[in-house]
Amino acid sequence: MLGLKTDWVLEPEPRDYALADYEGCQAKWCPGCGDHSVLNAVQRLCRDERLPPEQTVFVSGIGCSSRFPHYMKTYGFHGLHGRALPVASGIRARRPDLNIFVATGDGDCCSIGTAHWIHALRYNMKMVVMMFDNNIYGLTKKQTSPTTRRGRRTNTHPDGAFLSPMNPITVSLGVPNASFIAQTVDWNPPHLYATLREAFHHPGFAFVRVMQRCPHFTGDNFELFQTDPSKILLMTHPDGVPVDDALIRTFTTRVEHDPADRMNAFNHAMREDVLPIGLFYRDEEAEHYDSYTREGLDTTPAEKVEAMDKLLDLYCV
Amino acid sequence: MLGLKTDWVLEPEPRDYALADYEGCQAKWCPGCGDHSVLNAVQRLCRDERLPPEQTVFVSGIGCSSRFPHYMKTYGFHGLHGRALPVASGIRARRPDLNIFVATGDGDCCSIGTAHWIHALRYNMKMVVMMFDNNIYGLTKKQTSPTTRRGRRTNTHPDGAFLSPMNPITVSLGVPNASFIAQTVDWNPPHLYATLREAFHHPGFAFVRVMQRCPHFTGDNFELFQTDPSKILLMTHPDGVPVDDALIRTFTTRVEHDPADRMNAFNHAMREDVLPIGLFYRDEEAEHYDSYTREGLDTTPAEKVEAMDKLLDLYCV
Amino acid sequence: MNHIVSPVTAKIQKDAVTLLDEHIVEIVSDSGEGAQTAGQIFGQASAMMGNGVWTVEIIPAEIEPPSRSVPGASGNRIRVGARALHNAGDKADVVIGFNEQVLYSRIDQGAFKKGTHIFLENKWENDPREDVRNTYNEALTDLRERGYKVTGVPMEACCLEYVRDARRGKNIWVLGLLCRLYNRDKDLMRKMITRRFQAKGEKVLNSNLQLFESGFSWARSNLTQTWRIPPRRDDRPHVVMNGNQALAMGCMAAGMEICSMYPITPATSVSHYLAANFKKVGGFVHQAEDEIAAIGFAIGASYAGKTAVTITSGPGLALKTEFIGLAVMAEVPLVIVDVQRGGPSTGLPTKVEQSDLLAVLHGSPGDAPKIVLAPSTIEECFHFMITARRLAEEFRGPVFVLSDANLATGVQPFPRPRLSEDQLSPPIDQSDWDPDVAPYNWDSESGLSRRPIPGQRGGAYVLTGLGHDRHSKVVYESGTNQKTIAMRSKKLAALQRTLKPPTIFGDDTGDLLVVGWGSTRGAVEEAVTRLRKQGRKISSVNLQFLSPLQPGLTEMFRRFKKVMTIEINYSDKKDDPAFAGARRPAQLAMLLRARTLIDIDFWSRVPGSPLQPGILVDVLKHRMDEMRGATC
Amino acid sequence: MNHIVSPVTAKIQKDAVTLLDEHIVEIVSDSGEGAQTAGQIFGQASAMMGNGVWTVEIIPAEIEPPSRSVPGASGNRIRVGARALHNAGDKADVVIGFNEQVLYSRIDQGAFKKGTHIFLENKWENDPREDVRNTYNEALTDLRERGYKVTGVPMEACCLEYVRDARRGKNIWVLGLLCRLYNRDKDLMRKMITRRFQAKGEKVLNSNLQLFESGFSWARSNLTQTWRIPPRRDDRPHVVMNGNQALAMGCMAAGMEICSMYPITPATSVSHYLAANFKKVGGFVHQAEDEIAAIGFAIGASYAGKTAVTITSGPGLALKTEFIGLAVMAEVPLVIVDVQRGGPSTGLPTKVEQSDLLAVLHGSPGDAPKIVLAPSTIEECFHFMITARRLAEEFRGPVFVLSDANLATGVQPFPRPRLSEDQLSPPIDQSDWDPDVAPYNWDSESGLSRRPIPGQRGGAYVLTGLGHDRHSKVVYESGTNQKTIAMRSKKLAALQRTLKPPTIFGDDTGDLLVVGWGSTRGAVEEAVTRLRKQGRKISSVNLQFLSPLQPGLTEMFRRFKKVMTIEINYSDKKDDPAFAGARRPAQLAMLLRARTLIDIDFWSRVPGSPLQPGILVDVLKHRMDEMRGATC
Numbered sequence A, B: 001m002l003g004l005k006t007d008w009v010l011e012p013e014p015r016d017y018a019l020a021d022y023e024g025c026q027a028k029w030c031p032g033c034g035d036h037s038v039l040n041a042v043q044r045l046c047r048d049e050r051l052p053p054e055q056t057v058f059v060s061g062i063g064c065s066s067r068f069p070h071y072m073k074t075y076g077f078h079g080l081h082g083r084a085l086p087v088a089s090g091i092r093a094r095r096p097d098l099n100i101f102v103a104t105g106d107g108d109c110c111s112i113g114t115a116h117w118i119h120a121l122r123y124n125m126k127m128v129v130m131m132f133d134n135n136i137y138g139l140t141k142k143q144t145s146p147t148t149r150r151g152r153r154t155n156t157h158p159d160g161a162f163l164s165p166m167n168p169i170t171v172s173l174g175v176p177n178a179s180f181i182a183q184t185v186d187w188n189p190p191h192l193y194a195t196l197r198e199a200f201h202h203p204g205f206a207f208v209r210v211m212q213r214c215p216h217f218t219g220d221n222f223e224l225f226q227t228d229p230s231k232i233l234l235m236t237h238p239d240g241v242p243v244d245d246a247l248i249r250t251f252t253t254r255v256e257h258d259p260a261d262r263m264n265a266f267n268h269a270m271r272e273d274v275l276p277i278g279l280f281y282r283d284e285e286a287e288h289y290d291s292y293t294r295e296g297l298d299t300t301p302a303e304k305v306e307a308m309d310k311l312l313d314l315y316c317v
Numbered sequence C, D: 001m002n003h004i005v006s007p008v009t010a011k012i013q014k015d016a017v018t019l020l021d022e023h024i025v026e027i028v029s030d031s032g033e034g035a036q037t038a039g040q041i042f043g044q045a046s047a048m049m050g051n052g053v054w055t056v057e058i059i060p061a062e063i064e065p066p067s068r069s070v071p072g073a074s075g076n077r078i079r080v081g082a083r084a085l086h087n088a089g090d091k092a093d094v095v096i097g098f099n100e101q102v103l104y105s106r107i108d109q110g111a112f113k114k115g116t117h118i119f120l121e122n123k124w125e126n127d128p129r130e131d132v133r134n135t136y137n138e139a140l141t142d143l144r145e146r147g148y149k150v151t152g153v154p155m156e157a158c159c160l161e162y163v164r165d166a167r168r169g170k171n172i173w174v175l176g177l178l179c180r181l182y183n184r185d186k187d188l189m190r191k192m193i194t195r196r197f198q199a200k201g202e203k204v205l206n207s208n209l210q211l212f213e214s215g216f217s218w219a220r221s222n223l224t225q226t227w228r229i230p231p232r233r234d235d236r237p238h239v240v241m242n243g244n245q246a247l248a249m250g251c252m253a254a255g256m257e258i259c260s261m262y263p264i265t266p267a268t269s270v271s272h273y274l275a276a277n278f279k280k281v282g283g284f285v286h287q288a289e290d291e292i293a294a295i296g297f298a299i300g301a302s303y304a305g306k307t308a309v310t311i312t313s314g315p316g317l318a319l320k321t322e323f324i325g326l327a328v329m330a331e332v333p334l335v336i337v338d339v340q341r342g343g344p345s346t347g348l349p350t351k352v353e354q355s356d357l358l359a360v361l362h363g364s365p366g367d368a369p370k371i372v373l374a375p376s377t378i379e380e381c382f383h384f385m386i387t388a389r390r391l392a393e394e395f396r397g398p399v400f401v402l403s404d405a406n407l408a409t410g411v412q413p414f415p416r417p418r419l420s421e422d423q424l425s426p427p428i429d430q431s432d433w434d435p436d437v438a439p440y441n442w443d444s445e446s447g448l449s450r451r452p453i454p455g456q457r458g459g460a461y462v463l464t465g466l467g468h469d470r471h472s473k474v475v476y477e478s479g480t481n482q483k484t485i486a487m488r489s490k491k492l493a494a495l496q497r498t499l500k501p502p503t504i505f506g507d508d509t510g511d512l513l514v515v516g517w518g519s520t521r522g523a524v525e526e527a528v529t530r531l532r533k534q535g536r537k538i539s540s541v542n543l544q545f546l547s548p549l550q551p552g553l554t555e556m557f558r559r560f561k562k563v564m565t566i567e568i569n570y571s572d573k574k575d576d577p578a579f580a581g582a583r584r585p586a587q588l589a590m591l592l593r594a595r596t597l598i599d600i601d602f603w604s605r606v607p608g609s610p611l612q613p614g615i616l617v618d619v620l621k622h623r624m625d626e627m628r629g630a631t632c
């Protein structure tokens, strides 16, 4: 009997995979839903990074976006509304060998899941978190979410939402030990892919807010940014999300932003005139809670029994 | 029959009160516990502001500090661990006439209550929230709280807490629509009083983090700041917490900080070399959710029945 | 145009009008094709014509499922009768299908029978896509083999004469067809279409009226047999709404001013109706950050003087467990509506189940007695909210209203409620409080006490969820704890003493008594009626109070040879050997067995759909035959 | 020095040693005076000398209550016997009081009897504060009037010869006194003191040894009567620990590697013990942000291959309700420990109650069958954790271990468990999974299936809390829902078939059978033993499995004229007319009545303290006399 070893997968060479190796059930989102494009990007990322499907787990809560795991051909955990992050953290705790992705919605993460979101940022355990922000509750049919913009009419606020929206980026930046905070849009596949790729290579908790179209309920929501890309602020930096010429051509409003600069990140994140995309903040030195949770993984059964025996001795009469 | 009117208290003049009018059961905190000094300050504030005890409600969660309502002779609601804020918001919803104070601990507010804390900041309903931060779980006997500093030994982390502590101020500053964020210490009664007084006069949600001594479990926690007040950064400004000469003499490390400047507030809040006290941020223009929740308070029974009748007509066959 | 007129239709007599006692019509389309609107108008018009009506929505699981797909079925089932109807009935008599695929979803649900008339859009037989043509033709054969009477109908072809996009017109065309088929009041239906579309401008309105006429005349020319369902005699004015609308209206009629909720299917629409109308009576819907905050907010509002309501379903109920315990312990009046769905866990979010009963009764750790009501009709959804608020205030604690997905979306006419100011909650009491009266001044007999409201001078007290004495002081002492817990229990006993035994449907002695609760009432009573007509000695009773139970049950049950519950929740099947000796009972059965010690049998299922009276007839017949076998 | 030697003590024969079957000693002080340490050492030494021992902590409600205050009572009750002891017993025989006020807290709890010897610090009679002198003297009179035998003891005066602050020395001085009074092995006790203090340096150690000797010689000079409790015969090596320590040890012995929790009294200390030791076996304690996250984390860890444990009490259990439903629905192995406290709501956080049984069984909305065990001794706290982990994995779902505040702080010696690698959970299976085997490949008979673990090639599936088929695909279809819910129920039935009927304590027929569960076992069996000695035909049975129930209960119950449960939870009292006709039963009684249809009576109370066998004797005698009255 042995403890868990990552080298149990006895493969001399990483395997090659095709997109089909990651395609689960047929996605049942509405036509034009931004979730499709994230699914696409993620499947490509998995293939390009040669992630063994059996070593990869997609964890989600409840919502349209949280159906994500069903559409992957990997392991998945489609749990409870708001509770994806505790589950993902528990999976990570003793499994440094798994690739963990989390799919969560603006309601799932920023409303019912708020406490877990804030604390998961602080735990900084390695995983990629995609927060699908369509500014609405999709699955339950058009109720206000924390990110719904003021005045938008919803089924719970037929005269328009009362409050200015929650800003998940500024909130995240306020959490000590948060280590990777990025923002991208579903309708620009290259930037989306590049952002997720950075997130995947980050050694800790990588939080990516994906602005996601929901044509069914909030069709006009991101229209402005789609029709006029100059309303988007592309954050560029050698340490940020890599941008190629095509991206530079698309996004004419740009700013150089060093993701090591938390204060400046806060500054950009507060802007309401433009929608910033790119990497706000990265800190590879932040402590990783999973470096503690996985301690002792290699303790052998014999060692355990021996240690227990010694412990019992202390209670002996 | 009438709807709720605040002028039901038919008093031509505000009454005068003595401290004894606010003194409930004898406080059962440990000797030297910082909670005593906050209780003191609050009772003085109530007297000075001539708050009718029957128009005043103290709401709390569970913890040493959450015993607070029992020690006041006003209305009180000593509810569930982590859930003071939803209850207080519900009380506020239809009672603009009440003075509402909330007592909550670092565990109560920043751990199990995180979601409510973040969302209450955003709702910005008028109330004074005192977050008693002793960096520990007191009532349950010395477990790590989110604000426990790294390395401190607790009963759940006998080898020392793993992570750098949560910073409730930076997190609060990240929440849009948050409108009053201050920090003070229990062991300086003048600054404590002045801060709570500002909070009381704020028209919205006033969040005050009180650094609170817990001699029983974390006796040495704030020792440095007590013995060397220069380690405390006194934030001063005409719009901030008013400081008198005595305070100026005590706290030699000072900075002028305009509470309208959120960015700069974030900057100060991130400092780890000193402990800033004073008002980080104030915005009296932020929307108040309670201005919506109280709409229609004066609807008469007759108007209600009439409106219902019309509504039923729409369903008539 | 190429009309398929099925052999069946051909046999129908020219212009024959048949009088019917009732019929069940289903309109089923892809989602987005408007079958729901057509169904609603048809049901409402029938109600206005004096028929008994029960309508249920057919809702797909996805938001925008692919077109022509089985899980995409969307629409309405409308049961129309010559008498009041309290359930969705058995198998459909007539089905209008916009494509053949969606019908299979209904077949899975057991919605059709041999002889069901299906009027099916026939454009698919000439579809440019070969696979579509094939599946359509195969389905046609299959449907006929299953014994359905299928008539092809050129819906799209007819619609295209008036509109460019037939997907947005077919539903009204179908309404014309149905108007003719069931001899509905044509002017009335035109008026209803007008009401629905006039806001969209004259052009839209006119083309819809044309579509309606087109459907009507197609039916006149092609369908020789028509039906008429005579009105029932009831001259009182009626309203038509679904259970969630009725709950929302009841909220307002009860004078509640705060509904604090977090969205969850199938409860959410209560708050949609409220959000749209609450303002008119000075009320407010609070959408909280989660269910815990939702109930906390409601409790805060109630503590401050106005009894509030929180509305939820299974998973949300689970999250409220801790606060429910606090409301019991600290005696905060509160109305909690649980619109039950399929469980456990996330389960079947849109489907009906009655399996939260034991969780509501026993979910909170510690002893937490509370009042639990279950409305059995849409009308009761309205009136029970008024009762619930009163009980919450009188008995100073939480009152549950257990509805379910069946009532939530079921639509039914009922006598227009009489509103009055007395039903409204009184204004917040701000008079001085006698300081000699403790905040928990329990009456030793009934456990009742009046509560001080913040603002009342002399009444200041600190509410706590810890053990406390009559002054609300924290006390852990043995005697106080025993006594105060007993006080809360006495309130239930006191309420019980004021209740009457429930009314038996049928004779009050006999062979079998069927006990049910909540929305199954209509189906159970219909099954009992049919069996009684066959001479069976069977009766039924519906329990509106689940806690406390109404008095007299044991005596009532003893007057029958056998008692069994019918419920929509899980129980181990009678004859499965896997459960020999350890059969887990249905939820009400469990409760009644413990309380009465009578060997109460049970039949319960979790199909995710309402019970059909016909199926119940078979089940009950079978059990009665077993009994006979046992006795002779 | 001014020794009060009470008249009682004066009468004691010089140097008489009396042999005792058992004695109950309480050491009660202000908190911070170390009575707990003294009690622990005394209890442990007695266990080492071969006595049966049961120790319970006396804990004040506040952290640092004022000194000399009634609610400030802190200390230990140590019951020492010539045979194995399984409960805290009745009234105390000997009490050591550090001041007179703290004794009143114990008097409130009914801890003393006429004749109880009280050894009371006498420094208060010369206290400089007049009020202190007065209250002391009044108390002295009062205590004697109550029939206690009070001996004044100059604790402080003696201690001050060796230490400056007597508050930090009295406890060890008292230990010396007790060592003499009960003729304990002096070398052994010196060794234990040495072990406890050697880390604090020689000076501290030496002064403690001096204090010990001082107490000893004071007793030798002043107390003429001493006692001896002979050892029982059991040569096996024993360990001594409390229930929470045993749960923690059991966790480790079971090979669990993750304990995910959020602090809550009285469960928290399980995690303290784990946090201090878990590292040694490669395990980790996760203190989560709340109880929801705690169970979510445990479920995540379990899903990933290692069955984790989450530990909580009432309010925390309430918060876990939703996730528990998920674990049932998606069949995730998980061990949930509930150390029950007084409820409802925040209730009595530090006090014992057994009132979470129904919440655990029925708390989750929907049908959520789960396995529930209740250890009845400290030893079982250890061993049941190993069983629980195995059951969780074998039956693929949550397993509850219901402990309570009584077991949590009760200390008892039990045979040193034998450890073995077989008890450890096996390493995470990472072998290839046969892709033809579905992730829920339910055995149609037992409902059992094996689960794939992430990392297993070929096993990838998506776990979901929605209704799902054997492939874990979301399915809302009627037949699947019915079938899959039945599968989860079959697991319980399958487990039941493997269980044996519980063992009766006493004869297996008779007049009265007492049924209990959990920590009341010791008190119940002791009461039954006493009554049997009086010739009563009484037996008892303790149910270790609450779900599924062990087989054969109905038959077992039928062999007695009357069956009743004894529980520490609330039920309506038998003779209170307020409950006439609607008496709410105790929790286990409710369950057994529904299952067996036998008229099971019940006696249950919520005093916040463990049941005393003596009180039970009275209760049971009374019920038996009633029976006799009824039959003749």
Ligand SMILES: Cc1ncc(C[n+]2csc(CCOP(=O)(O)OP(=O)(O)O)c2C)c(N)n1
Pocket: A062, A063, A064, A065, A066, A080, A081, A104, A105, A106, A107, A108, A109, A132, A134, A136, A137, A138, A139, A140, A145, C262, C263, C264, C265, C291, C315, C316, C319, C346
């Ligand atoms: C405890 C609980 N509360 C509520 C729900 C109902 N619910 C399901 S998804 C959802 C919100 C979905 O919004 P979001 O997270 O933004 O995801 P989206 O559908 O927009 O992708 C809600 C309220 C639930 N399933 N469980």
Ligand SMILES: Cc1ncc(C[n+]2csc(CCOP(=O)(O)OP(=O)(O)O)c2C)c(N)n1
Pocket: B062, B063, B064, B065, B066, B080, B081, B104, B105, B106, B107, B108, B109, B132, B134, B136, B137, B138, B139, B140, B145, D262, D263, D264, D265, D291, D315, D316, D319, D346
């Ligand atoms: C739902 C629930 N979980 C846990 C507890 C136990 N509990 C009571 S107070 C507390 C933490 C107290 O810490 P803090 O909020 O910092 O207050 P302090 O005692 O330090 O003032 C905990 C975990 C509880 N009462 N309810």
Ligand code: SF4
Pocket: A028, A029, A030, A032, A033, A034, A035, A064, A065, A134, A138, A139, A213, A214, A215, A216, A217, C063, C064
């Ligand atoms: S409702 Fe919106 S978020 Fe949901 S699947 Fe449709 S488009 Fe996507």
Ligand code: SF4
Pocket: B028, B029, B030, B032, B033, B034, B035, B064, B065, B134, B138, B139, B213, B214, B215, B216, B217, D063, D064
């Ligand atoms: S434990 Fe700490 S926080 Fe609690 S009362 Fe004592 S000193 Fe205050």
Ligand SMILES: [Mg+2]
Pocket: A063, A105, A106, A107, A132, A133, A134, A135, A136, A137, A138, A145
């Ligand atoms: Mg969303």
Ligand SMILES: [Mg+2]
Pocket: B063, B105, B106, B107, B132, B133, B134, B135, B136, B137, B138, B145
């Ligand atoms: Mg604290």
